[in-house]
Amino acid sequence: MKTLKIAIQKSGRLNEKSVELLKNCGLSFENYKSSLISPVSNFPLEILFLRDDDIPEYVQDGIADLGIVGENVIEETEVSVAYLQRLGFGKCSLKIAVTNNSDITDLSGLNGKSIATTYPAILSKFLKKENIQAEIRTISGSVEISPGLGLSDAICDLVSTGGTLKSNGLKPFADVMSSEAVLIGSKGSENDELIQELIQRIQSVLRAKE
Numbered sequence: 001m002k003t004l005k006i007a008i009q010k011s012g013r014l015n016e017k018s019v020e021l022l023k024n025c026g027l028s029f030e031n032y033k034s035s036l037i038s039p040v041s042n043f044p045l046e047i048l049f050l051r052d053d054d055i056p057e058y059v060q061d062g063i064a065d066l067g068i069v070g071e072n073v074i075e076e077t078e079v080s081v082a083y084l085q086r087l088g089f090g091k092c093s094l095k096i097a098v099t100n101n102s103d104i105t106d107l108s109g110l111n112g113k114s115i116a117t118t119y120p121a122i123l124s125k126f127l128k129k130e131n132i133q134a135e136i137r138t139i140s141g142s143v144e145i146s147p148g149l150g151l152s153d154a155i156c157d158l159v160s161t162g163g164t165l166k167s168n169g170l171k172p173f174a175d176v177m178s179s180e181a182v183l184i185g186s187k188g189s190e191n192d193e194l195i196q197e198l199i200q201r202i203q204s205v206l207r208a209k210e
């Protein structure tokens, strides 16, 4: 019998809730410690613990059959995958923010300015749509400290509780996209019997929470 692979976030906002969802589906496995792959003892499934940013490509390429990841990451990586189920957690939005004392107060104020982000593809589409000419500075993390260091005039990053923005003296002023965790599969995977079985278990866990 074949064994499916599901990729979930190794650490970060979605990790705990992803593990909890799979456990609530009755799947029995060791949680991530040092091994990046955990076999499920009572279902033909292996859990891969990965950086969330890598999950869409792993699924697109069929290295993982399934993945749990934020819509923001899927949108940014521009992959072709099947959306199997919205999961109702990990809700957040991608926002543009500036320092509390910035003179930028609306979108047009971004013309000629620089914006630091780890989401250059989504931001670039958004700016084009809004007809704003700004320079995008792509960095790979800790985006929130960039205006304070004089590295950019604004940032575009995920906001969940808003705590990270606040503690870095930033205020949001424009919404770029909203996002939540979703279950994705490789194209065509929705027809697989084992995957159907998993989706049904996930759906009953979600229904029980309503």
Ligand code: PRP
Binding pocket: 012, 013, 014, 052, 053, 141, 157, 158, 159, 160, 161, 162, 163, 164, 165
């Ligand atoms: C996001 C984002 C912020 C933080 C915001 O990171 O990059 O750093 O969450 O959350 P808050 O509004 O509740 O303070 P994420 O956990 O998605 O991890 P990653 O950027 O490392 O992928």
Ligand code: ZN
Binding pocket: 051, 052, 053
């Ligand atoms: Zn990430």
Ligand code: MG
Binding pocket: 141, 142
């Ligand atoms: Mg982050």
